[in-house]
Amino acid sequence: MPRALITGITGQDGLYLSELLLSKGYEVFGLVRGQNNPKIALVQETVPDATILTGDLTDLSSLVRAFAVAQPDEVYNLGAISFVAYSWENASLTSDVTGKGVLNMLEATRLYAGDNLDKVRFYQASSSEMFGKVQEVPQRESTLLWPRSPYGVAKVFGHYMTINYRESYGMHASSGILFNHESPRRGPEFVTRKVSQAVARIKLGLQDTVTLGNLDAKRDWGFAGDYVEAMWRMLQQDQGDDYVVATGETHSIERLLEVAFGAAGIEDWRRHVEQDPRFMRPAEVDLLIGDPTKAKTVLGWEPKVSFEELVTMMVESDLAEQKALIR
Numbered sequence: 001m002p003r004a005l006i007t008g009i010t011g012q013d014g015l016y017l018s019e020l021l022l023s024k025g026y027e028v029f030g031l032v033r034g035q036n037n038p039k040i041a042l043v044q045e046t047v048p049d050a051t052i053l054t055g056d057l058t059d060l061s062s063l064v065r066a067f068a069v070a071q072p073d074e075v076y077n078l079g080a081i082s083f084v085a086y087s088w089e090n091a092s093l094t095s096d097v098t099g100k101g102v103l104n105m106l107e108a109t110r111l112y113a114g115d116n117l118d119k120v121r122f123y124q125a126s127s128s129e130m131f132g133k134v135q136e137v138p139q140r141e142s143t144l145l146w147p148r149s150p151y152g153v154a155k156v157f158g159h160y161m162t163i164n165y166r167e168s169y170g171m172h173a174s175s176g177i178l179f180n181h182e183s184p185r186r187g188p189e190f191v192t193r194k195v196s197q198a199v200a201r202i203k204l205g206l207q208d209t210v211t212l213g214n215l216d217a218k219r220d221w222g223f224a225g226d227y228v229e230a231m232w233r234m235l236q237q238d239q240g241d242d243y244v245v246a247t248g249e250t251h252s253i254e255r256l257l258e259v260a261f262g263a264a265g266i267e268d269w270r271r272h273v274e275q276d277p278r279f280m281r282p283a284e285v286d287l288l289i290g291d292p293t294k295a296k297t298v299l300g301w302e303p304k305v306s307f308e309e310l311v312t313m314m315v316e317s318d319l320a321e322q323k324a325l326i327r
């Protein structure tokens with residue numbers, strides 16, 4: 001039975017990846033931070049067969065202990081402070097967790113493997129935010145990185161550190177440059193879920209408007225359930241490498257609003273949307289669109305859920321959730 005250690009198991013991707021690995025017969029260990037993390041219950045309910053270990057990405061000794069218990073064949077480093085807007089207000093913390101946390105994980109992996117680095121494979125959750133002020137359209141593995149937020153800068157550090165461990169020590173380390181991926185499990189602070197939740201509440205008469213920031217930004221949005229499959233496929237290759245994982249389509253926030261309100265049968269979305277500079281960012285990433293050719297040709301990976309299907313799935317899930325709350 002292969003063994004996997006996942007950081008960030010309480011997050012959106014951690015839950016989908018745990019489900020995928022358990023369905024493939026893996027023994028799954030998930031790192032959870034804090035002395036009484038409220039999301040432990042969610043993990044226990046969603047993936048009861050996963051084993052929870054305590055640790056924090058900023059505490060190397062806790063990671064070394066987690067490796068000793070999990071004895072992993074595969075390591076998926078998904079843990080991070082992942083909300084871009086928050087990273088300006090907490091730049092140092094974001095650098096420690098999202099940036100230096102990667103180094104701690106790579107070092108814990110190296111210490112665990114000792115002379116036998118072949119026994120473990122490493123996945124780093126890199127991000128399209130590293131492209132920031134894009135230098136090429138669409139963005140691919142070779143596109144120059146130009147991050148626009150403390151989060152993006154921290155991810156660039158983790159990305160290059162992963163490549164460096166591959167080149168310095170011959171570690172089987174892969175960096176998945178994933179573009180935005182969403183689901184009904186997406187945190188409510190991110191724009192897709194903020195919109196799907198608001199649409200559901202507006203439809204049910206629980207609120208009248210949603211307040212957003214920049215409506216012109218464009219993102220390449222896919223379904224998180226599809227994207228964790230790409231992570232797993234990267235670690236099944238003979239060599240570690242870097243891969244862009246994206247749909248190859250881009251849509252504006254305005255288009256997101258149109259589809260989301262439309263899914264609830266509301267045509268005139270503008271009547272329900274307000275803007276507030278509070279939700280604007282000091283430096284915006286205007287356009288992201290990925291070229292997933294390498295993931296397709298090497299990994300045989302393709303997204304299955306379309307943008308419209310994704311948004312409809314999220315609105316329907318939030319409608320059901322909000323209805324259950326008012327019952």
Ligand code: NDP
Nearest residue numbers: 008010011012013056057078079080082125127178180181
């Ligand atoms: P989430 O924000 O849903 O999950 C982040 C996870 O990191 C949570 O489990 C969180 O734990 C954990 N975490 C935060 N701080 C620490 C810490 N100090 N020590 C250990 N764990 C910590 O993110 P997603 O699931 O959406 O994303 C997974 C990864 O992929 C992240 O690294 C993200 O940056 C990256 N990524 C995501 C994309 C997306 O579109 N979703 C696209 C590209 C990259 P807790 O619950 O305790 O806060």
Ligand code: GDR
Nearest residue numbers: 082084127128129179180189190191192212213214217279
């Ligand atoms: P992003 O996702 O920054 O791309 O990072 P987010 O959904 O937060 O923002 C997407 C775009 O929407 C605009 N926007 C708003 N965003 C939020 N959150 N709230 C608003 O009210 C709002 N109004 C407009 C933003 O300005 C932005 O342009 C996500 C995270 O999952 C990262 O961890 C990951 O690395 C990247 O995706 C790829």
